[in-house]
Amino acid sequence: MSGRTHARARPERTCVGCRERAAKRDLLRIVLIKGGCAPDPRGTLPGRGAYVHPVPVCLDLAVRRRAFPRALRAQGPLDTAELREYVEAR
Ligand SMILES: [Zn+2]
Numbered sequence: 117m118s119g120r121t122h123a124r125a126r127p128e129r130t131c132v133g134c135r136e137r138a139a140k141r142d143l144l145r146i147v148l149i150k151g152g153c154a155p156d157p158r159g160t161l162p163g164r165g166a167y168v169h170p171v172p173v174c175l176d177l178a179v180r181r182r183a184f185p186r187a188l189r190a191q192g193p194l195d196t197a198e199l200r201e202y203v204e205a206r
Contacts, residue, residue: 126139127139127140128140129143129167130167131143131167131168131169131174131178132146132166132167132168132174132178132181132183132184132186132187133168133169133173133174133175133176133177133178133181133183134169134173134174134177138167138169140159140167142169143167143168143169143170144156144157144167144168144169144170144202144203145157145159145161145165145166145167146165146166146167146168146184146187146188146199147161147162147163147164147165147166147188148163148164148188148190148194149161151190151194151195152194152195152196152197152198152199153166153184153188153194153195153196153198153199154198154199155170155198155199155202155203164187164188164189165188166178166183166184166187166188170202170203170206171203172200172203172204175196175199175200175203179196184196
Protein backbone atom coordinates (compact mmCIF):
# COMPACT_ATOMS: atom_id res chain seq x y z
CA MET A 117 0.00 0.00 0.00
CA SER A 118 1.51 3.27 -1.05
CA GLY A 119 -1.11 5.36 0.74
CA ARG A 120 -1.51 7.60 -2.27
CA THR A 121 -4.99 8.50 -3.39
CA HIS A 122 -6.02 9.15 -6.95
CA ALA A 123 -9.01 11.38 -6.47
CA ARG A 124 -8.81 12.95 -9.93
CA ALA A 125 -7.60 10.01 -11.96
CA ARG A 126 -10.03 10.87 -14.74
CA PRO A 127 -10.14 14.61 -15.29
CA GLU A 128 -13.52 16.02 -16.22
CA ARG A 129 -14.50 19.30 -17.77
CA THR A 130 -17.83 20.97 -18.43
CA CYS A 131 -18.90 21.48 -22.04
CA VAL A 132 -19.67 25.20 -22.46
CA GLY A 133 -22.39 24.27 -24.96
CA CYS A 134 -24.64 21.69 -23.29
CA ARG A 135 -23.16 22.25 -19.80
CA GLU A 136 -22.69 18.54 -19.23
CA ARG A 137 -19.59 17.18 -17.61
CA ALA A 138 -17.51 14.85 -19.71
CA ALA A 139 -14.10 13.26 -19.69
CA LYS A 140 -11.52 15.81 -20.74
CA ARG A 141 -10.41 13.65 -23.64
CA ASP A 142 -13.92 13.63 -25.10
CA LEU A 143 -14.02 17.41 -25.26
CA LEU A 144 -12.26 19.84 -27.55
CA ARG A 145 -10.18 22.51 -25.88
CA ILE A 146 -10.69 26.03 -27.21
CA VAL A 147 -8.22 28.84 -26.79
CA LEU A 148 -8.29 32.50 -27.70
CA ILE A 149 -6.02 33.44 -30.59
CA LYS A 150 -6.14 36.91 -32.14
CA GLY A 151 -9.73 37.57 -31.14
CA GLY A 152 -11.01 34.25 -32.35
CA CYS A 153 -11.75 30.82 -30.93
CA ALA A 154 -9.13 28.34 -32.05
CA PRO A 155 -9.30 24.57 -31.61
CA ASP A 156 -6.57 23.05 -29.48
CA PRO A 157 -7.05 19.31 -30.00
CA ARG A 158 -3.79 18.45 -28.24
CA GLY A 159 -4.53 20.68 -25.27
CA THR A 160 -1.05 22.15 -25.39
CA LEU A 161 -1.60 25.82 -26.27
CA PRO A 162 -1.00 28.34 -23.50
CA GLY A 163 -3.63 30.53 -21.92
CA ARG A 164 -7.13 29.98 -20.65
CA GLY A 165 -9.06 27.16 -22.23
CA ALA A 166 -12.73 26.42 -22.69
CA TYR A 167 -14.04 22.95 -23.38
CA VAL A 168 -16.81 21.93 -25.75
CA HIS A 169 -18.00 18.69 -27.32
CA PRO A 170 -16.56 18.72 -30.85
CA VAL A 171 -20.01 18.64 -32.46
CA PRO A 172 -21.95 21.44 -34.23
CA VAL A 173 -24.89 21.31 -31.80
CA CYS A 174 -22.73 22.10 -28.77
CA LEU A 175 -20.82 24.72 -30.71
CA ASP A 176 -24.11 26.42 -31.65
CA LEU A 177 -25.29 26.33 -28.05
CA ALA A 178 -22.04 27.82 -26.84
CA VAL A 179 -22.20 30.62 -29.41
CA ARG A 180 -25.84 31.38 -28.60
CA ARG A 181 -25.07 31.55 -24.88
CA ARG A 182 -21.97 33.67 -25.49
CA ALA A 183 -20.16 31.05 -23.49
CA PHE A 184 -16.79 31.47 -25.18
CA PRO A 185 -16.17 35.12 -24.26
CA ARG A 186 -17.27 34.32 -20.71
CA ALA A 187 -15.13 31.22 -20.38
CA LEU A 188 -12.10 32.82 -22.01
CA ARG A 189 -12.52 36.15 -20.22
CA ALA A 190 -12.68 38.03 -23.50
CA GLN A 191 -14.58 41.16 -24.42
CA GLY A 192 -17.34 41.03 -27.00
CA PRO A 193 -18.16 38.35 -29.52
CA LEU A 194 -15.44 36.02 -30.71
CA ASP A 195 -14.86 34.76 -34.19
CA THR A 196 -15.81 31.08 -34.31
CA ALA A 197 -15.42 30.49 -38.07
CA GLU A 198 -12.21 28.51 -37.75
CA LEU A 199 -13.62 26.47 -34.91
CA ARG A 200 -16.80 25.72 -36.86
CA GLU A 201 -14.78 24.56 -39.85
CA TYR A 202 -12.75 22.29 -37.62
CA VAL A 203 -15.80 20.74 -35.96
CA GLU A 204 -17.71 20.27 -39.21
CA ALA A 205 -14.71 18.64 -40.86
CA ARG A 206 -14.56 15.89 -38.24
ZN1 LIG B 1 -21.76 19.49 -25.14
